[in-house]
Amino acid sequence: MNDESSKRKSCELAKALLTSNEDYLDTVLALSFLGNNIHGQCWETEFHIFGLITSETDHLPLKKVRQHCSDELLSKSDSEIQETINYYSTQVHAACTEILEKYGNV
Numbered sequence: 231m232n233d234e235s236s237k238r239k240s241c242e243l244a245k246a247l248l249t250s251n252e253d254y255l256d257t258v259l260a261l262s263f264l265g266n267n268i269h270g271q272c273w274e275t276e277f278h279i280f281g282l283i284t285s286e287t288d289h290l291p292l293k294k295v296r297q298h299c300s301d302e303l304l305s306k307s308d309s310e311i312q313e314t315i316n317y318y319s320t321q322v323h324a325a326c327t328e329i330l331e332k333y334g335n336v
Contacts, residue, residue, distance in 0.1 A: 237333035240264045244326035276328040
């Protein structure tokens with residue numbers, strides 16, 4: 231994926247994250263990956279928060295493996311995901327807004 235398509239995809243995902251928390255972990259992981267692709271690494275960039283969240287939640291199941299998890303694990307995971315969403319909501323909103331402002335014209 232080249233820089234331009236990474237920037238377009240990051241705007242698409244930032245818009246999605248601003249409107250919904252559906253597939254939150256998958257979206258955050260994708261934004262971390264795109265930040266690494268654009269900048270070489272996401273740290274100390276507008277994508278920093280996504281790398282941080284990805285690192286802190288890497289033990290939680292992504293969408294593609296959730297179907298193989300027990301209801302108990304999913305319940306615990308969903309609770310932790312919601313705590314993460316609540317805790318980082320201001321920072322995620324700011325990062326998504328910055329991504330849209332910075333790359334929205336690509």
